[in-house]
Amino acid sequence: MTENNGKEMVRMENVVKRFGTFTALNEVSISIEEGEVVVIIGPSGSGKSTLLRTINQLERHDGGRIIVDGMEITDDIRTLSKIRTETGMVFQQFNLFPHLTVLRNITLAPQKVRHIPQREAEELAYQLLERVGIPEQADKYPGQLSGGQQQRVAIARALAMNPRLMMFDEPTSALDPEMINEVLKVMMELAADGMTMICVTHEMGFARNVANRVVFMDEGEIVEVSTAQEFFTAPKEARTQMFLDQILTH
Amino acid sequence: MTTFTTIQPASVAQRIVWAKANLFNTRGNAALTVVSVGSAALLLFLAVRYVLFQANWGLVAINQRLFFIGSYPQDETFRIWIAVFLVVGLIAVTYGIWAGKLRPYLIAIGVVAAIVLTLGLGTEFRIEEHEFTDVIESAGQTQTVTGIDSVLVVDRGWAPSWLYAVSLGLAVPFGSTWVLMACVFATLAGGAWVGKQLSRWRSNPIVLQGIGALWVLLIPAIVLMQFGVSSNSWESAFLDVLVFAVGVFFSFFIGLALAMGRISPYWAIRVSSVGYIEVVRAAPLLVWLLFATFLKDELGPVGEAFSSIDLVYRVMFVFAFFGGAYIAEVIRGGLQSVPRGQREASQSLGLSSIQMYALIVLPQAIRAVIPAIIGRFIALWKDTALLAAISLVNTLEKSKKILSGQTDIADGAFFEIYIVVALIYWVVSYLLSKLGSAAESRLGVGERR
Numbered sequence A: 001m002t003e004n005n006g007k008e009m010v011r012m013e014n015v016v017k018r019f020g021t022f023t024a025l026n027e028v029s030i031s032i033e034e035g036e037v038v039v040i041i042g043p044s045g046s047g048k049s050t051l052l053r054t055i056n057q058l059e060r061h062d063g064g065r066i067i068v069d070g071m072e073i074t075d076d077i078r079t080l081s082k083i084r085t086e087t088g089m090v091f092q093q094f095n096l097f098p099h100l101t102v103l104r105n106i107t108l109a110p111q112k113v114r115h116i117p118q119r120e121a122e123e124l125a126y127q128l129l130e131r132v133g134i135p136e137q138a139d140k141y142p143g144q145l146s147g148g149q150q151q152r153v154a155i156a157r158a159l160a161m162n163p164r165l166m167m168f169d170e171p172t173s174a175l176d177p178e179m180i181n182e183v184l185k186v187m188m189e190l191a192a193d194g195m196t197m198i199c200v201t202h203e204m205g206f207a208r209n210v211a212n213r214v215v216f217m218d219e220g221e222i223v224e225v226s227t228a229q230e231f232f233t234a235p236k237e238a239r240t241q242m243f244l245d246q247i248l249t250h
Numbered sequence B: 001m002t003t004f005t006t007i008q009p010a011s012v013a014q015r016i017v018w019a020k021a022n023l024f025n026t027r028g029n030a031a032l033t034v035v036s037v038g039s040a041a042l043l044l045f046l047a048v049r050y051v052l053f054q055a056n057w058g059l060v061a062i063n064q065r066l067f068f069i070g071s072y073p074q075d076e077t078f079r080i081w082i083a084v085f086l087v088v089g090l091i092a093v094t095y096g097i098w099a100g101k102l103r104p105y106l107i108a109i110g111v112v113a114a115i116v117l118t119l120g121l122g123t124e125f126r127i128e129e130h131e132f133t134d135v136i137e138s139a140g141q142t143q144t145v146t147g148i149d150s151v152l153v154v155d156r157g158w159a160p161s162w163l164y165a166v167s168l169g170l171a172v173p174f175g176s177t178w179v180l181m182a183c184v185f186a187t188l189a190g191g192a193w194v195g196k197q198l199s200r201w202r203s204n205p206i207v208l209q210g211i212g213a214l215w216v217l218l219i220p221a222i223v224l225m226q227f228g229v230s231s232n233s234w235e236s237a238f239l240d241v242l243v244f245a246v247g248v249f250f251s252f253f254i255g256l257a258l259a260m261g262r263i264s265p266y267w268a269i270r271v272s273s274v275g276y277i278e279v280v281r282a283a284p285l286l287v288w289l290l291f292a293t294f295l296k297d298e299l300g301p302v303g304e305a306f307s308s309i310d311l312v313y314r315v316m317f318v319f320a321f322f323g324g325a326y327i328a329e330v331i332r333g334g335l336q337s338v339p340r341g342q343r344e345a346s347q348s349l350g351l352s353s354i355q356m357y358a359l360i361v362l363p364q365a366i367r368a369v370i371p372a373i374i375g376r377f378i379a380l381w382k383d384t385a386l387l388a389a390i391s392l393v394n395t396l397e398k399s400k401k402i403l404s405g406q407t408d409i410a411d412g413a414f415f416e417i418y419i420v421v422a423l424i425y426w427v428v429s430y431l432l433s434k435l436g437s438a439a440e441s442r443l444g445v446g447e448r449r
Ligand SMILES: Nc1ncnc2c1ncn2[C@@H]1O[C@H](COP(=O)(O)OP(=O)(O)OP(=O)(O)O)[C@@H](O)[C@H]1O
Pocket: A019, A022, A024, A042, A043, A044, A045, A046, A047, A048, A049, A050, A051
């Protein structure tokens, strides 16, 4: 199912990230193509979040190369800000701006970073709210919404920057069970529209049905990369098998 | 065992039951209740009796002007009146825009205006001078002495003395300028009405930014208006307010800068911010004020330049920088209270550091510490009392001067004078804390998380 048009969206080469003496990412290499949906799974503390966060440099990497959409991450602030505008990120805790209305949450970055006029930004925001299924909440504050609604606003906020890559860090882990599906539905639609996506998630259904490839991480290393099909039916590594046994029996 | 309940009982019968269960359940408790209620009642009675019947407010009344503007030149008082109208107008408009109901506010102003204005028309103070003749015996000889004795006469007109006493606090600031006073009330009412009309657009950023800009410009404008009047004649409450206002204005921005400096990516800025804050907070304000007063050429050309500035400006400088160190710590607390996720979300959207702080982090941080900031401002306001210690004539110093300079009519009215001084400090502190809680509830919108 991989749409291989050959364009590389993310390339990581031997990326190392240390926190003090602890190595959170150990020589991680991976290449992700445009339009691909990659799901990263692995036990807690294995470095999944850290991997995502080095891509938009919420964490600086200590070694190796990271190239996003043809731009290599260096100390150059302009490249970094360009990469950040091109990559949307959705967090486990939503991280909406509580002092701003839903509408303002969405229009802020397009106006301030992309210099889109207010009216245009608001039109875009209403379209996106429609797309994530909550057009009527524009004037509320984040604190007045349910968790599922907040996460959908967070997705709309990221999409408003018209990103080329979307990263999700356990977007459904903080949600009540009945709200998980509304968020997954939005993510699936996004994938169907051809968005390049990297998702850290424990939703195995989503991984199985939507992911082109699944990455299994453990102890700061990428243990295995395979198609979703292979991953769940015929894992290559013993560590993967053990992990799968653990989570699938629960 | 007794069960304690704090729920307000409804009927009288229930009240009695409640009181029996909670206040008179044991002998000891009953005794405590009787003693505490009794002493509170006694204190209240004594206070009321003093204010209404015993106190001699005459000295306060004839010195209204000295209390509020001291020896500010008579011909220049228009500058102060302009400031009063600007402040009052802006308060009223802001209130009208953001406060809920207009009617209770207008009624309150009407009542106060009626009392103050009619009282003003009815009350008159004058000093009558009587010639007197005394016979003095000294060294076995009798001598006849003649002189002039000043007697303060308070003619209350039609107003009963209690009404006079109650509204004294309001009548005092404005002396006998009743026309202007009426205009002040009109401004309070009219401004609120204008604000109410504007409140339709209160979520419009232009209204918000406009009002905000006016408030920010207010203090510099008032200070600029004082140029032309020598700072030597800034006295009394006017001096206190001016030093406080300038101190508040600059200490906020200095504090903001220092708090940001503490988290700067540059080592030198971080270290100097922390160093500054620690040094300034290590000594009491009075010590810094004394330094500012007596510094001459100790610091070479810097000291010379500094000491050539008017003392009042040096004092404002000290207030701003002293207050700033405390505000910095308060804002730092606020910055720490903003979850890290807010910064990460801002960064992941591509906001620059400046945008992140200006639009996301600081608004939340400052909101979180408004009560603490207001607390610092109230402390700064009361610190203006210290000006008396460096030979500036603030309200406190002026009141002493009144007492010592008018012994012929002062008549031992120490307590009355200091009550008014306390009242002046209290009114501003109270308004500040009101302002704080209003700002808190208005700005807290949507922060239910
Ligand atoms: N800022 C930090 N300082 C120190 N150690 C950190 C920091 N961030 C992450 N780590 C450590 O790095 C390791 C990897 O963290 P990471 O958050 O990437 O794991 P994860 O796979 O996302 O785990 P989880 O499933 O619990 O979210 C963990 O052991 C964590 O303790």
